Amino acid sequence: MATAAISAERENYLNKEYGIRSWLLTTDHKRIALLYLASITFFFFIGGFFALLIRLELLTPAGDLVQADTYNKLFSMHGQVMIFFFLIPSIPAVLGNFLVPLMIGAKDLAFPRINLLSWYLYIIAGTIYLHCIVTGGVDTGWTFYTPFSTAFSNTRVIEAGISIFIAGFSSILTGLNFVVTIHRMRAPGMTWSRLPLFIWAMYATSIIQLLGTPVLAITLLLVVFERAFNLGIFDPTRGGDPLLFQHLFWFYSHPAVYIMILPAMAVESEVVACFTRKRIFGYNFVAMSSIAIAVFGFLVWAHHMFVAGISLYSALVFSILSYLVAVPSAIKVFNWTATMYKGSISFTTPMLYAFGFIGLFTMGGLTGLFLACLGIDVHVHDTYFVIAHFHYIMVGGAVMGYLGGLHFWWPKISGRMYPEAWGRLAALLVFSGFNLTFFPQFILGYMGMPRRYWQYPPEFQVLNVLSTAGSTILAIGYVLPMVYFLWSMRYGKIASDNPWGAAGLEWKTSSPPPTFNFDEEPEVTWEAYNYEQIPAPAEVNIER
Amino acid sequence: MSDSPIAVEQHGPELLHHFVDAEQQRDAASLGMWLFLATEVMFFGGMFCAYLIYRYWYYNEFAAGSRSLDIYLGTINTAVLICSSLTVALGVRAAQMGKRKLLVVLLLLTIVFGFAFLAIKGVEWYDKYKEHHIPGNAFNVDDLVKDYPQIHIDPRHEQIYFSLYFAMTGLHALHMIIGVGIFMFLTYYAWKGRYTPKYYTPIEMGGLYWHFVDIVWIYLFPLLYLIDRKPLR
Amino acid sequence: MSEHIMSSKFYYTIWIALLCLTVITAAVSFVDLGPLNTVVALVIATIKALLVVLFFMHVKYTSEKLTKIVIVSAIFWLFLLLALSMADYATRLLS
Numbered sequence: 103m104a105t106a107a108i109s110a111e112r113e114n115y116l117n118k119e120y121g122i123r124s125w126l127l128t129t130d131h132k133r134i135a136l137l138y139l140a141s142i143t144f145f146f147f148i149g150g151f152f153a154l155l156i157r158l159e160l161l162t163p164a165g166d167l168v169q170a171d172t173y174n175k176l177f178s179m180h181g182q183v184m185i186f187f188f189l190i191p192s193i194p195a196v197l198g199n200f201l202v203p204l205m206i207g208a209k210d211l212a213f214p215r216i217n218l219l220s221w222y223l224y225i226i227a228g229t230i231y232l233h234c235i236v237t238g239g240v241d242t243g244w245t246f247y248t249p250f251s252t253a254f255s256n257t258r259v260i261e262a263g264i265s266i267f268i269a270g271f272s273s274i275l276t277g278l279n280f281v282v283t284i285h286r287m288r289a290p291g292m293t294w295s296r297l298p299l300f301i302w303a304m305y306a307t308s309i310i311q312l313l314g315t316p317v318l319a320i321t322l323l324l325v326v327f328e329r330a331f332n333l334g335i336f337d338p339t340r341g342g343d344p345l346l347f348q349h350l351f352w353f354y355s356h357p358a359v360y361i362m363i364l365p366a367m368a369v370e371s372e373v374v375a376c377f378t379r380k381r382i383f384g385y386n387f388v389a390m391s392s393i394a395i396a397v398f399g400f401l402v403w404a405h406h407m408f409v410a411g412i413s414l415y416s417a418l419v420f421s422i423l424s425y426l427v428a429v430p431s432a433i434k435v436f437n438w439t440a441t442m443y444k445g446s447i448s449f450t451t452p453m454l455y456a457f458g459f460i461g462l463f464t465m466g467g468l469t470g471l472f473l474a475c476l477g478i479d480v481h482v483h484d485t486y487f488v489i490a491h492f493h494y495i496m497v498g499g500a501v502m503g504y505l506g507g508l509h510f511w512w513p514k515i516s517g518r519m520y521p522e523a524w525g526r527l528a529a530l531l532v533f534s535g536f537n538l539t540f541f542p543q544f545i546l547g548y549m550g551m552p553r554r555y556w557q558y559p560p561e562f563q564v565l566n567v568l569s570t571a572g573s574t575i576l577a578i579g580y581v582l583p584m585v586y587f588l589w590s591m592r593y594g595k596i597a598s599d600n601p602w603g604a605a606g607l608e609w610k611t612s613s614p615p616p617t618f619n620f621d622e623e624p625e626v627t628w629e630a631y632n633y634e635q636i637p638a639p640a641e642v643n644i645e646r
Numbered sequence: 647m648s649d650s651p652i653a654v655e656q657h658g659p660e661l662l663h664h665f666v667d668a669e670q671q672r673d674a675a676s677l678g679m680w681l682f683l684a685t686e687v688m689f690f691g692g693m694f695c696a697y698l699i700y701r702y703w704y705y706n707e708f709a710a711g712s713r714s715l716d717i718y719l720g721t722i723n724t725a726v727l728i729c730s731s732l733t734v735a736l737g738v739r740a741a742q743m744g745k746r747k748l749l750v751v752l753l754l755l756t757i758v759f760g761f762a763f764l765a766i767k768g769v770e771w772y773d774k775y776k777e778h779h780i781p782g783n784a785f786n787v788d789d790l791v792k793d794y795p796q797i798h799i800d801p802r803h804e805q806i807y808f809s810l811y812f813a814m815t816g817l818h819a820l821h822m823i824i825g826v827g828i829f830m831f832l833t834y835y836a837w838k839g840r841y842t843p844k845y846y847t848p849i850e851m852g853g854l855y856w857h858f859v860d861i862v863w864i865y866l867f868p869l870l871y872l873i874d875r876k877p878l879r
Numbered sequence: 880m881s882e883h884i885m886s887s888k889f890y891y892t893i894w895i896a897l898l899c900l901t902v903i904t905a906a907v908s909f910v911d912l913g914p915l916n917t918v919v920a921l922v923i924a925t926i927k928a929l930l931v932v933l934f935f936m937h938v939k940y941t942s943e944k945l946t947k948i949v950i951v952s953a954i955f956w957l958f959l960l961l962a963l964s965m966a967d968y969a970t971r972l973l974s
Contacts, residue, residue, distance in 0.1 A: 210664035212674040286674045316685045320692035333809040340802040413970040684953035691957040721905045732894040735935040868920035872908040
């Protein structure tokens with residue numbers, strides 16, 4: 103504990119410099135991570151606010167809270183804000199930015215100024231989107247389908263398109279930075295096979311960001327041009343093909359879901375290893391499965407278009423490929439579970455999120471297979487079944503991974519412990535609130551309730567009420583960490599260098615780390631997850 | 647100091663603090679630029695995809711539109727870009743050999759070729775404007791319909807060809823403009839003596855970007871100009 | 880990037896080759912080869928692109944395998960986009 107007290111007073115990246123300029127002009131990857139943390143949290147609550155209004159409207163079968171046009175805007179902007187301004191950046195821009203250099207033993211990312219530029223692009227994009235919201239919003243669905251978005255919608259489509267276009271470049275530059283950093287800046291002895299699985303998964307995520315996002319960018323640009331200059335590329339009355347838009351859009355947007363889930367899987371590997379005090383079972387398989395997900399993820403996009411009018415033969419091919427893409431994810435789930443076998447498990451907050459992740463991600467993933475089946479998809483496409491499916495993965499999976507990661511690395515980031523009891527309470531609230539919100543939606547969808555509908559037949563009401571009730575519990579579960587994380591920065595217990603007794607280079611430096619990460623360049627002579635060499639901390643900070 | 651977000655320039659020849667040595671810095675810059683070019687391949691690629699599909703559907707209109715482009719200006723422009731790639735490659739070589747004045751001359755020549763390309767492109771676009779081939783309210787391809795009575799030209803499909811023509815050449819021209827801007831910065835710093843045989847990474851990286859923009863045009867030229875130039879029966 | 884410094888004559892040779900190929904591709908487009916016109920045009924374009932990539936961009940002389948992997952991956956990914964999209968369009972009328 104003496105070292106802990108010294109740690110907090112030592113010069114670190116937080117107390118090295120004060121003042122707003124030192125934050126807004128920083129090139130320190132750790133500070134940039136915190137800049138992102140603040141911004142994406144802000145947008146999370148904006149997106150959450152839209153969700154709240156949606157769930158309130160859906161308490162009753164009639165459309166009585168908002169008008170139909172407004173409802174269209176609510177679900178469209180909920181989707182866009184949550185995906186582009188929260189989920190896509192979340193783990194990569196916050197945890198990735200903070201941890202990638204630390205985990206590989208580098209002083210910073212390869213291009214620190216481009217890193218800062220990434221954040222500014224995100225902020226510019228976010229500001230434009232906020233302006234879009236207050237000047238009328240978008241009602242095209244988060245997917246901008248043509249020809250509605252190009253020819254018929256009366257909302258701020260161009261502005262939203264430009265905003266997301268810019269946000270895309272933020273994402274691309276982050277990915278570029280990670281790939282170059284991981285290739286070029288590993289410390290001596292840090293071979294590929296000694297990398298934490300977190301790095302493998304972030305690397306795979308970055309590949310997707312690099313290769314997929316540009317296609318979204320050009321697609322949005324074409325939509326903007328079409329709308330601004332009345333071109334006709336996607337207009338069926340002029341020979342354009344709306345499905346061309348969908349092909350181009352989903353070529354990015356399907357791999358985008360892997361941008362959202364792979365980082366959560368990255369967190370999962372680290373958390374499971376630490377709180378079972380074992381090397382992840384099948385390290386090579388888990389590492390390779392990350393790459394496989396990144397590659398296979400690009401081969402399945404038209405499964406979003408099964409009933410849109412693509413040819414039956416291409417639908418068959420995409421269906422088969424969609425089944426195959428589940429395999430590497432399943433491999434990960436099996437390996438995490440196998441890691442826990444005969445492990446020494448402690449139920450800390452991050453581990454609770456990790457357990458939640460495995461269960462909920464598996465359910466979301468399996469229901470994806472339902473959707474990959476052509477016959478079933480005809481029945482449940484565009485229903486609440488799909489909504490439940492992707493929320494299980496993106497919220498039950500990605501957001502829980504994000505929260506678990508925030509808790510796990512909070513001591514490293516802030517030098518403080520969060521209050522463990524509150525952490526566990528919040529985790530349980532999130533888990534139960536989440537299931538109450540979204541499980542009824544599987545049933546609703548299967549029963550036939552369409553998505554994006556502002557009103558519904560009365561027989562669906564009970565399940566909708568359950569869902570809304572769940573969402574309020576979920577909301578509380580999200581607000582709690584915000585409160586106690588902030589509280590902990592002032593009053594939290596001071597953290598030692600390695601409060602969890604975890605493996606990984608980031609735990610070998612102080613909490614919080616110094617600006618250049620390590621006092622001396624580390625030299626790695628051990629394998630990843632060398633838990634047999636790391637003593638378990640006595641009473642792992644489970645104090646209140 | 648360059649503000650271009652895309653150029654991977656460094657603050658002078660000194661080693662940046664987070665790199666272990668100059669070689670790591672250079673290798674990082676190189677990988678970074680190649681990865682960026684990969685993203686550019688996918689960026690243009692989306693439009694190549696749209697082009698591929700609509701050419702498959704509307705071959706006649708694409709052929710007619712292609713014929714209405716000036717093949718001489720297109721060929722000259724292709725040659726201009728090839729010359730500019732030569733000056734860039736020779737420029738990198740001059741930097742490698744520490745020949746400052748030669749480097750500056752070659753960089754300036756590159757910029758001149760860049761402007762020449764843009765000027766010729768401007769002329770071509772102006773021609774299209776005069777012929778009412780710019781998509782929008784003034785779009786009119788009665789001239790093409792008349793010129794090709796033997797094939798059915800649907801003006802709506804013809805507009806798709808020209809939409810793609812302007813989108814693709816427009817995006818390419820934008821990249822050229824950015825390239826010229828980058829090279830202006832490079833010329834200035836080269837003149838100031840910043841680049842030596844030990845440190846000429848920005849010249850190399852700028853060169854890679856420029857060559858890439860050239861390669862995009864190498865594909866745009868046949869795809870847009872040479873669809874069907876067979877003598878009409 | 881290779882440290883190997885090529886002779887300027889070498890670059891001029893590549894330059895001449897590129898110019899010749901440009902003239903050839905433009906000229907050939909006036910000859911009726913049926914569907915082969917497109918093939919020839921793309922083949923020539925690819926040769927030109929290869930000359931630029933391998934020689935002007937020094938990829939032939941680099942010892943860095945990663946560069947080549949990045950290039951091949953980019954081309955492959957573009958090919959994925961084009962091929963799988965065309966798979967839909969090319970088979971629509973068969974259904």
